[in-house]
Amino acid sequence: MGSAPVALRWDEPPEGPVIVLLDQRRLPAEEVELVCTDVPALIDAIRTLAVRGAPLLGVAGAYGLALAAVRGFDVEEAAEMLSAARPTAVNLAYGVGRALTAYRASLAGGAGPEGAWRAALAEARALHREDAQASARMAEQGLELLKELLPGGGFRLLTHCNTGALVSGGEGTALAVAGAAHRIGELRRLWVDETRPLLQGARLTAYEAARAGMPYTLLTDNAAGSLFSAGEVDAVVIGADRIAADGSVANKVGSYPLAVLARYHHVPFLVVAPTTTVDLTTADGGAIEVEQRPALEVTEFPGGMPGEVPGRAVAPLGTQAYNPAFDITPPELVTAIVTENGIVSPVTKTGLAELCARSRSGNGMMSI
């Protein structure tokens, strides 16, 4: 079994502190590090998905704030720019907000610039550690829930996008649950949606599943219906980018159709996400901003991502494309939301606000 990839680290070479990313745009073909020495480079990495996935975006945002401070950027302006780099995953603004609050408090307490950037860095490191701990708790609780829902064991799980170690300081969210099932010999099959247009499933989840030795099979997103109708899926496990106060879930586009299929076929639809992904200030799914991405990602294959080698055109030049990065699954289609603090479901009746209150108080825009 291969070791989990390290998606992000802070480094302090003699030339000055940097954020080192495993460049996810190049996986699985190449394992290449991308070194960000300044805030614009990090913002570009976030926009072009060199670093991605809700929990890791939070961690990247917090380290980004520390980088801004140590590299002499206008920290307040950097905080705004970093938070706005991608709009849907609430963790990004949350992570930036936490490091900014630590930075401001340090300055207000009389620290100089060195003390203030170190305070921001300490907060980023704390968030990174907490994320790893949350990941382990979600894996445990998600596994327990699967055992309850599917007492026969031998789970055949369908997942979408990428929710593993590449998006976390730990093993991730939904993929961490699959990993926990695999370790006890109960993962019969991991069905991996390729996740058009940027192929996070094919490129990244398959990469992680292979490294972990999981029994996995890749499918095109539009093959999922046949798989359900053949009775081959026991549960859907996905992550989330933002969960509104009413339990609506924003996640990678293609999640909502899976929830509809799961309901039709009486299959549990499980969302695995840390409480840092819950945004109690957003009332419902309609209030979640869904990121729209360039047409090129759809009209070229495999996804003409900025900074990448040009893709191959699969549509006539000038074709318009509808390319929302996320969709919204309404709460009535969600069987349960698994967090590090517990599970919200029609069965437990525990509210999201109660689970969030079990974490330390949030900063910035989060009301947790």
Ligand SMILES: CSC[C@@H](O)[C@@H](O)C(=O)COP(=O)(O)O
């Ligand atoms: C634990 S990651 C949860 C989500 O962030 C993930 O499912 C997802 O949608 C990521 O989208 P991406 O556009 O690749 O950042």
